[in-house]
Amino acid sequence: xxxxxxxxxxxxxxxxxxxxxxxxxxxxxxxxxxxxxxxxxxxxxxxxxxxxxxxxxxxxxxxxxxxxxxxxxxxxxxxxxxxxxxxxxxxxxxxxxxxxxxxxxxxxxxxxxxxxxxxxxxxxxxxxxxxxxxxxxxxxxxxxxxxxxxxxxxxxxxxxxxxxxxxxxxxxxxxxxxxxxxxxxxxxxxxxxxxxxxxxxxxxxxxxxxxxxxxx
Numbered sequence: 001x002x003x004x005x006x007x008x009x010x011x012x013x014x015x016x017x018x019x020x021x022x023x024x025x026x027x028x029x030x031x032x033x034x035x036x037x038x039x040x041x042x043x044x045x046x047x048x049x050x051x052x053x054x055x056x057x058x059x060x061x062x063x064x065x066x067x068x069x070x071x072x073x074x075x076x077x078x079x080x081x082x083x084x085x086x087x088x089x090x091x092x093x094x095x096x097x098x099x100x101x102x103x104x105x106x107x108x109x110x111x112x113x114x115x116x117x118x119x120x121x122x123x124x125x126x127x128x129x130x131x132x133x134x135x136x137x138x139x140x141x142x143x144x145x146x147x148x149x150x151x152x153x154x155x156x157x158x159x160x161x162x163x164x165x166x167x168x169x170x171x172x173x174x175x176x177x178x179x180x181x182x183x184x185x186x187x188x189x190x191x192x193x194x195x196x197x198x199x200x201x202x203x204x205x206x207x208x209x210x211x212x213x214x215x216x
Contacts, residue, residue: 005048005083009055012079016059021142023135024058028126032057035122039189045114049089052080053096053119073097096120102127102177121190124181129197132178133204140170147171148212174205 002010017026036054040047056079060072073094080090095111100120126132140147146169154175158166168176182198185191210216 003048005085006051006055008083009052009079013055013059016075021139023138023142028135029055029058031126031131032119032122035125035193036119039118039121039187042189043114043118043187045118046092049092049096049115050118052085052089052093053100053115054122056080056093057097057100057119057123059097069098102181117186118190121185121187121194124185125190125193125197128178128181128194129200132197133201136173136178137170140173143167145170148208171205171208174201 013029014026017029020026033051033054036050040050056076058072059075076097077090077094080093092113092115095113096116096119099109099111099116100123127135137147145167148171149169152169152172154172155162155166155168156176158176178201179198182194185194
């Protein structure tokens, strides 16, 4: 049974994301929220902060706001203030939103907490495995990117800005992010789930290259 605050947050997020791109819509949020609650069962965390962080982490993704990383945190803050949430909880939730992103994987995270660890793992789990593959190609299609181009090699040393501006083929995203996430999980539960999803992606890529080459 959800608290009134969580129910209100769900309705807020559903309304805000009703026209969102398919990989960053309410269903993405719902999966991350469920993953976060599952992982939290084995961690010592404030569950309310975990749930709020999961539900609000993509309320205004910078990818869809001209790269502006302040829109999401401000929307979340305004909502939580309206719900009369305490400032200490608001600050923690905002810190989760501001630090959850992969962002190319080469920048230093500015904030840490057990709650962020849980939400970050939950979000990263939704970026890998069968769902992760679907989201990768859905976003690639949304941005009109090539599926694969053998002449465009993955770039593993991108800055955060280069990562945000990249227009590389979707297959490159596996090497630039998705296949790296297994070894960047924070929690024991996250690591177990990520291992299985990682193996699924590896099998998918084997099949993809066989089909691309005309071998099967």
